[in-house]
Amino acid sequence: MAEVNAKLVKELRDRTEAPMMDCRNALVEAGGDVEAAIKILKEKGKTKAAKRADRETLQGLVALRTGPGNQGGAAVVCTCETDFSARNEMFQRLLKAALDAAWKLPEGSSDVEAALAMPVAEGGTLRDLITNAIATVGENMTLKAAVRLGGTCSGYVHFDQRSCALVSAEVGDAAKAATPEIAALLRDVGMHAVAAVPPPIAIDRAGVPQELIASEKEIFVKRAIESGKPANIAEKMVGGQIEKFVAERALL
Secondary structure, eight states, rough: OOOOHHHHHHHHHHHHHHOOHHHHHHHHHTTTTTTHHHHHHHHHHHHHHHHHTTSSEEEEEEEEEOOGGGEEEEEEEEEEEEEEHSSSSSHHHHHHHHHHHHHOOTTTTOOOOHHHSSSSSSSBBHHHHHHHHHHHSSSSEEEEEEEEEEEEEEEEEOTTTOOEEEEEEEESOHHTTTTHHHHHHHHHHHHHHHOSSOOSSSSSGGSSHHHHHHHHHHHHHHHHTTTTOOOOHHHHHHHHHHHHHHHBBBBB
């Protein structure tokens, strides 16, 4: 059996970024074989990740990318348990890998599972990379959202990197679609979407789902009746509230 010395432990740590004690224990279990120790760490990492899968991930970061000439775009949301972990180097690499994976999705896709199955530069899939990160950092981490858009794209990432908007548009003049002016215009639209509270769910009034409007109207009417208004009066009263609701949820 090979001696488990500090040099071997350091080599394993450099290759896996696992905690020092976990590296030493894996090497002891593997009889000093680094490759076997890596396999042991991966297996134990999967177990640790499974145990942490139910923990809430309320912190995290967003990332956004657009293609050359403003053509195409991708955005991701990656989450973790603490802001401290969101700022560490491993999470930053995970975020970049997630964005790379989202960029490979078909245009119009928001399939998180497909993004998780994408291969990454480190080897394995994005899901494997997240599993290893969970085992190393000791926190639950997730790819919460991923989207790939086609068309002329630009976007805005807020200064704290916790919110962003990716905007896709149809531009009639192909020559103008690639200009900085179009990119700036779409970026400003994205900034407006990020700033709006509550966030818009449709481009214009026609895009706000009728079932959602009906549901909100029902709530407004019920509140009016509970305040003592007759049902027929309550119905007439809520018109302005509905108009405000639709205006708030339609971007334009």
